[in-house]
Amino acid sequence: MPRERPLARVARVGGRPGTPRPFRRGQGLGPTATLRTGAEELVLDLRDGGRVELAPHAIARLGDEAPAQLFLGAGQLYASLPPVGSSPRPPLRLGTPAGTVEIGGSGEIWITALPTGSVWVGVLGGRAVAHPAGAEEPVEILAGRSYVLGGEAPTDGPDDRVTAAQLGTQLIEQSSPANAPDTIPPALEALDAALSRVEAVRREGEALTDRHREAVAAGSDEARAIQRELIEHSRTLGRVRRALLGAYETARARALWAQASPDPTAQRRPRIRAALGLETAAE
Missing domain, CATH: 1.20.58 (Methane Monooxygenase Hydroxylase; Chain G, domain 1)
Structure with missing residues (x-):
């Protein structure tokens, strides 16, 4: 009987030379380990489609309750789902403390999970759908727009990764975890x-x-x-x-x-x- 493929494989590990690296290129990952990037960047190719790039100091975990599923607890990530032909493909689902963000057809997004538990999303290309926790209706986010999960509506946002990362980092630096409620x-x-x-x-x-x-x-x-x-x-x-x-x-x-x-x-x-x-x- 063939062995089941891992949920994701490490495509790349980035960081300063000499930094201890708990992950290696080509390593298969399953749902049991918590992914703590530390000072590294960790790039994952998901088995069921899509790429997720975890920024330094992110905390995440893969899931197997849906195809192409990942939970982000803290920090930042870039996720992309390239366009394909007419073949069906599951959406890329990214669970966060404030709800789920989903890329269906194709898209590129940046997600920042703040120390307070709030979550900011910037759509850099394509489109994404946010499902804020407790909300009745999803929120569509188009390219060039951003959204705080649970907020009123999307607003103008970044259209490139560098700007998105800078904005996300500023939000993290300005937030106060001391004010975070027990959610x-x-x-x-x-x-x-x-x-x-x-x-x-x-x-x-x-x-x-x-x-x-x-x-x-x-x-x-x-x-x-x-x-x-x-x-x-x-x-x-x-x-x-x-x-x-x-x-x-x-x-x-x-x-x-x-x-x-x-x-x-x-x-x-x-x-x-x-x-x-x-x-x-x-x-």
């Missing part, structure tokens, strides 16, 4: 609510499936109506699963930001993966 409890509360909602919707689907099977076996005219209910239920399940994934990504990133040990999402992870349809829940 892990509300993140876990939102995660638990989203998880319970998915589990309830899945139970409803199982009941509908049983009813449909019985109606078909009995030759009942009700089978067609139940089939329509199942189609609508499938849409609902997809919607609540996306909400759960976003809540989970926010909680994971906040745990990284707070350097919480143990990770408060760890015990919930088997239920979350089952709710997302990634594996069967333990009996």
Whole structure:
């Protein structure tokens, strides 16, 4: 049986000569290790598409609850997803303490996670979609625009990496971690609510499936109506699963930001993966 490819490989490690380097070029990385760049830059090619370049002093972690998934707890990163042909490709998902930023078709973005837990995003090319924590609707960010997750609307932003990095560094220097609230409890509360909602919707689907099977076996005219209910239920399940994934990504990133040990999402992870349809829940 072939070995599964790692979630990402190290494409490049940058830093001053003589700096200790815990990462090496070509190294495969999975979801178990926390990535602390220290004084280095760490460039990752993700297995499912996209490149992420972690700036010095970033804290991040790869995820496997969705393709091309990474959690940024602190610091800055540049992420890019180049355009491709007509072949389908999963979006690049970047979970942060303030919500998830997603590149769908193609794009280049700069993300700065501040010591206060706030997150600033600059879109340098293409487009990105932000899903602020607790928000009902996503926010589209076009090239040349920037957005503070949870803010009112995107504003003018940088259109090159150098300017984006300078602005991000200024924001970090101006922020005060002493004023950062404890945001892990509300993140876990939102995660638990989203998880319970998915589990309830899945139970409803199982009941509908049983009813449909019985109606078909009995030759009942009700089978067609139940089939329509199942189609609508499938849409609902997809919607609540996306909400759960976003809540989970926010909680994971906040745990990284707070350097919480143990990770408060760890015990919930088997239920979350089952709710997302990634594996069967333990009996």
